[in-house]
Amino acid sequence: MTAPSTPKAFLTLKRRIQLWSLVAQSGRSGITAASLHQQLQAEVDLRTVQRDLETLCRAQALKSANDPNGQGLLWRTDERQPLEIEASRPEPLSPAQLKSARVALSIVTLFEQARHLLHEAALADLRDLYEQSRTLLTRLQRADGRWLGKVVTGTQHLQLQQAPVDLAMLEAVQLALLEGYQLEIDYYSRKSARLARKVINPLGLSYQDSSIYVVCQEEGSPIMRKLPLHRFRRIRPLMARSVQVPEAFELAEHVQRVHLEEAPIRLKLRINSALRERLDHDETPLARPQTLTPDQDGWWFLECEQAYTQGLVWWILSHGATLEVLEPARLRDSVAATLRKAAGYYTQAAQG
Template sequence: MRASRLLSLLLLLQTRGRMTAAEISQELEVSIRTVYRDVEALSSAGVPVYADRGPAGGYRLLDGYRTRLNGLSAEEASSLFLAGLPGPAAELGLADVAAAAELKLLAALPPEPRSHASRMRERFLLDVPGWYRDADDVPLLGLVADAVWEGREIRMLYRRWGPAEVTRQVRPYGLVLKGGSWYMIAAPQDAGPRTYRVSRIISAEALSARFTRPEGFDLAEFWQDYSEDFRERMYPYEATVRLAPGAEEMLRLTAGTRPVEAALATAGPPGEDGWRVLRLPIESVRHACWLLLRMGASLEVLGPPELRELMVSAIREMAALYAAGSPREPEPLDHGR
């Protein structure tokens, strides 16, 4: 346990530079007294750890000191290769760099972790986009990524939902890849950060003006908050339905895992016939009708009344269509002759 902690301390100082005892204590979740003992142990082992005194002081390694000890277990090394996504790397213009880094990492690993990592790469593949859905076409992703990295403002022509096109000058804080789609987190002038889909950027130019990222802005935290808020806004309504026994998985595939799990979590016990009454989050009445028709006789809509009426109307139209007899012969195509 202590050897692992000493290695973590060494790598912390190597990657972050100067750190106070309090910062190390918080990072490693140990007492400050333990930090003092661990620093002394590293120094006794020949690691050049120095203490800078004063208010801005802390522990640091001798300038230029780097350890070749990576401390990666076989599982940790494998996880790095599993996390490598060649598609997104290529979209960012980093395909060659990522491939070179992978080769260097493999060469630096001891035999056992190297073998484990190679098997992981041969046996597992991450494919981000969903079925029947290609990744977004993002010709301007490289420009956006450079602006994010260099802290330059962007002026862009952006296509909003619908036919509207708007011009925006923004400060790009970061990029997020979600389900095969790239999103730019950026702040317009005199406004807080917002989310823009990169594939909807029609044209863009990086400006000479630079900006300073807001102190304390955390991209992962922002995206988590945005995702939760988006899910709440995505399902603002609710439908009451009766679900046949054993149809839960079919409903998950039809309406999505999250809303169905939320409905099942608050549902009461099944009735004597095995059917359960659920309060299912939905986007809109019309969208719910389109989705829930797929469930056939495995689900009955109880409310709201307008959704039940839409379901009844759609089912009657379908019944009339199929009651007409044999299918109609397709109309011959008119080739203009």
């Protein structure tokens, strides 16, 4: 893979985040531009550091005051405002960074409690921010700091092991997304068991379950694709060829869902009392809105509108004998055929 050089905008953004972090570590005493320049360990001059600090000040992420010892300006963080960093690019980036103990607490909680939802590559990208947040909270002896270790999450669903991803390829895709250029890739198709060379317009990344998907269009095709990043074998940046984003494109609409039909279906289930309690309006309903009406012997009817996806079928099968699909007939027939086939395996094993 041909590695692209790091764009100037990235270096500027990274440097300003480092500066803000160093200022935050100085606490209420503040710090001078000269001290920051010495600690930064970046190949820039003092005037560049001063310009960065002025940019952060205009964004209300930092504030300054005269040093009583006559050493110039002292820089401090302004916790009342989010950190918005202006990058040197046509569309300025404004990522929210740490601004208070509450934000630090949110970052730590999200990292620790949602880590099973993220790929290792995503966790690696966030780890520095997570460590800074933990350091800040550990230093604070107030309610926010004492909140650490008081929340835990889990899931009853089996989590597959993460697909191996080449971090250099992930970085190459990230750079292409931010800079807006095409990629030439060698992609392994599991269906054909062959490598195919493609030119793609990368439009976004979808971190889902145990994989990272590149949402893209192949050059000359209007079809939106979701390609697993772990099947990329080579990436060559085409920096001179700009990506054209489709009109009204919304990344959230292209999460990797396998739709068995385009239109939603009217779903009618017969569920037992235990599942009915779990799917109650005040608990974890299957849909909003949904209708629950009593049947006989403690069973209930549940009706709602649902997207007809592979995930819906898997959810129905996972609940086994606690529910029965009544409508639509095509879904009922499909579930019944799957259950008959599965039951046949165990029947044959018992007879053998």
